[in-house]
Amino acid sequence: MNRTLIDIGQDLHALDELMEECEGEIVDAALEEWFNSLGAERDDKIDRYCFLIDDLTKSAERHKADAAAYSKWAQTDENKAKRLKKRLQEFFDAHGIKKIETAHYKPNVRGNGGVMPLDLAPDLNPKKLPEEFQIVQPNVDAIREYLEAGEELEYATLLPRGQHLRLR
Numbered sequence: 001m002n003r004t005l006i007d008i009g010q011d012l013h014a015l016d017e018l019m020e021e022c023e024g025e026i027v028d029a030a031l032e033e034w035f036n037s038l039g040a041e042r043d044d045k046i047d048r049y050c051f052l053i054d055d056l057t058k059s060a061e062r063h064k065a066d067a068a069a070y071s072k073w074a075q076t077d078e079n080k081a082k083r084l085k086k087r088l089q090e091f092f093d094a095h096g097i098k099k100i101e102t103a104h105y106k107p108n109v110r111g112n113g114g115v116m117p118l119d120l121a122p123d124l125n126p127k128k129l130p131e132e133f134q135i136v137q138p139n140v141d142a143i144r145e146y147l148e149a150g151e152e153l154e155y156a157t158l159l160p161r162g163q164h165l166r167l168r
Contacts, residue, residue, distance in 0.1 A: 005049065008042045050167050057167075
């Protein structure tokens with residue numbers, strides 16, 4: 001029978017409750033053997049869990065490295081295509097060509113759609129803009145620092161840190 005870690009944990013918990021009910025006076029050799037086998041079964045199951053976690057973590061790291069390499073190659077190809085497209089458009093512009101038909105393609109120069117581009121002055125100070133052109137956001141670092149110093153705020157609280165399992 002291949003029992004889950006949860007099954008083993010429930011058995012251990014049931015044994016613990018039984019021992020509490022009997023005020024720890026159960027010392028039967030068979031019960032002790034059963035408890036030890038559960039412990040060994042639990043440890044074996046946990047060991048296999050840890051192996052699987054470790055194996056999946058290493059596999060994910062390999063996949064991330066592969067993805068990074070593929071992403072770099074994809075970016076290189078995109079950049080090459082953009083440069084070639086720009087050069088072709090420059091050629092069209094230099095020769096007054098708007099549209100042409102080749103054996104396989106029909107390249108043409110068209111105007112961009114969407115919202116019109118916006119150019120802001122490089123020395124623009126956002127704080128001097130009228131209020132309707134500004135975005136105000138809370139300074140979370142300052143709020144956190146204030147709360148960590150023991151002060152209280154009605155609109156913010158620090159939450160407890162989470163936990164994680166680490167394999168070594």
